Amino acid sequence: MIEALRKKAEELLRSNTVNVVFGYGEGSTPERTRPVFITKPEDVNKLTWNQYCVYNLTTYLKRQETRKLGKPAIIVKGCDAKTVIVLIKESQIKREDVYILGVTCQGVGEPLAVKCKACDVHTPRIYDDLVGEKVENKELSFDERYAELDEYEKMSEKGKWEFWQKQFEKCIKCYACSNICPLCFCDRCIVEKNQPQWIDPSAHARGNLSWNVTRAYHLAGRCINCEECQRVCPADIPLNLLNKKLAKEAEKNFNYRPGYNIDDELAMSTYNAKDNQDFVK
Amino acid sequence: MSNQTTFEPKIVAFLCNWCTYAGADLAGTGRKQYQANVRIIKLPCTGGIDPLFLIKAFERGADGILVSGCHPGDCHYNTGNYHARRRWNVFKPLLEFCGINPDRIQFSWISAAEGGKWVETINGVIDAVRALGPFEGYQKINAIGPAGSGEGFVSSSDKGCECK
Numbered sequence: 537m538i539e540a541l542r543k544k545a546e547e548l549l550r551s552n553t554v555n556v557v558f559g560y561g562e563g564s565t566p567e568r569t570r571p572v573f574i575t576k577p578e579d580v581n582k583l584t585w586n587q588y589c590v591y592n593l594t595t596y597l598k599r600q601e602t603r604k605l606g607k608p609a610i611i612v613k614g615c616d617a618k619t620v621i622v623l624i625k626e627s628q629i630k631r632e633d634v635y636i637l638g639v640t641c642q643g644v645g646e647p648l649a650v651k652c653k654a655c656d657v658h659t660p661r662i663y664d665d666l667v668g669e670k671v672e673n674k675e676l677s678f679d680e681r682y683a684e685l686d687e688y689e690k691m692s693e694k695g696k697w698e699f700w701q702k703q704f705e706k707c708i709k710c711y712a713c714s715n716i717c718p719l720c721f722c723d724r725c726i727v728e729k730n731q732p733q734w735i736d737p738s739a740h741a742r743g744n745l746s747w748n749v750t751r752a753y754h755l756a757g758r759c760i761n762c763e764e765c766q767r768v769c770p771a772d773i774p775l776n777l778l779n780k781k782l783a784k785e786a787e788k789n790f791n792y793r794p795g796y797n798i799d800d801e802l803a804m805s806t807y808n809a810k811d812n813q814d815f816v817k
Numbered sequence: 818m819s820n821q822t823t824f825e826p827k828i829v830a831f832l833c834n835w836c837t838y839a840g841a842d843l844a845g846t847g848r849k850q851y852q853a854n855v856r857i858i859k860l861p862c863t864g865g866i867d868p869l870f871l872i873k874a875f876e877r878g879a880d881g882i883l884v885s886g887c888h889p890g891d892c893h894y895n896t897g898n899y900h901a902r903r904r905w906n907v908f909k910p911l912l913e914f915c916g917i918n919p920d921r922i923q924f925s926w927i928s929a930a931e932g933g934k935w936v937e938t939i940n941g942v943i944d945a946v947r948a949l950g951p952f953e954g955y956q957k958i959n960a961i962g963p964a965g966s967g968e969g970f971v972s973s974s975d976k977g978c979e980c981k
């Protein structure tokens with residue numbers, strides 16, 4: 537598979553189909569990989585592929601530095617491919633401006649990442665080329681998809697408040713979560729605005745609910761559950777639960793799942809006259 | 818915080834200029850009485866209400882919030898309230914997931930002609946929040962100094978140096 541990937545990358549670079557390949561390279565230890573940006577055909581041997589390729593490389597599609605490298609080919613797993621769909625839908629990239637090198641995968645991480653345990657996109661849903669054996673995508677039910685939330689939704693109101701305050705208290709406002717997120721791409725984040733200052737920038741528990749809830753809320757109907765935000769959080773805050781909760785509500789209310797279908801209308805930029813309003817007096 | 822019987826909730830109401838604000842105004846001109854616990858913030862449209870406004874209100878010491886605008890189909894800007902409703906559909910459950918009681922954050926449609934509905938709704942919100950008691954969870958975090966001093970949000974610059 538690694539050979540196939542390298543061969544394809546070399547082909548794309550030699551034919552000038554793309555200027556750069558965003559891929560995974562070997563890290564400092566065998567259990568690590570790192571992002572590599574290959575611009576010369578003779579460097580394709582730096583590309584690798586293994587179960588430690590956890591990162592979602594699509595975050596580089598939004599960065600100035602990497603955009604400067606020219607048209608990219610990007611290696612995406614099934615989950616990462618969903619990001620590309622959302623980015624295209626949100627007019628951040630044009631379909632023809634990115635070459636999608638899909639890889640099939642059976643799961644990454646050691647131990648296995650949570651997202652992989654309930655994966656329904658082992659074979660990406662969008663690609664220009666597919667590398668690897670096709671893997672059957674199993675269809676999961678709504679309940680199975682959000683099973684992770686069960687125990688948290690069942691907590692008492694007080695329990696929930698205490699649980700989340702304890703989590704949010706740890707936040708040091710490093711913004712790693714939004715930096716890594718491929719779908720957090722505002723030039724100026726709300727946390728950087730100080731006239732007026734909507735979110736307290738200090739790492740005091742006071743403004744942490746507003747930051748953590750706002751980050752999650754801005755990804756409502758958009759987050760594709762790559763789990764990158766949670767992976768990079770130095771405070772080990774289970775951000776994924778907030779993302780999942782919003783994904784669940786978006787699917788329940790608007791029957792929408794981001795990144796699955798390029799023809800779907802974006803959930804939060806539209807409305808339906810029949811939207812639920814049971815809670816409105 | 819003093820005892821429960823004297824607790825008077827602070828309610829912030831974000832009202833759309835064209836419908837609910839006018840409805841509340843009508844209640845006023847019609848000399849309809851309602852409880853005085855509400856601070857009204859008039860905004861052009863529910864569609865322009867960033868959910869962050871609501872969190873900020875809690876952060877600044879609100880015990881409860883009402884957001885209210887025109888009935889679906891009656892929006893002055895045609896679709897602002899439909900977009901707002903979409904947001905609330907995900908935002909409200911998110912706050913509930915974080916442990917905020919659903920009664921502390923309420924939504925309604927009240928037209929410019931519904932002075933009576935305004936009185937009923939806002940009294941209902943105030944009573945519900947009074948029954949819940951102060952939103953101590955948040956207020957404790959916000960107070961600088963002894964926990965639960967009940968001062969709400971005070972920035973350190975307002976209070977001068979704390980280290981003396």
Ligand code: SF4
Pocket residue numbers: 613614615616641642643644649651652653655656657658659
């Ligand atoms: S979620 Fe699916 S596609 Fe993504 S890494 Fe896990 S198994 Fe692979």
Ligand code: SF4
Pocket residue numbers: 713716717718719720755758759760761762763764765766779
């Ligand atoms: S919010 Fe987290 S899980 Fe969702 S897309 Fe962004 S980084 Fe991935």
Ligand code: SF4
Pocket residue numbers: 706707708709710711712713714748765768769770771772773775
């Ligand atoms: S990565 Fe974690 S600690 Fe850093 S800002 Fe995000 S939630 Fe807070």
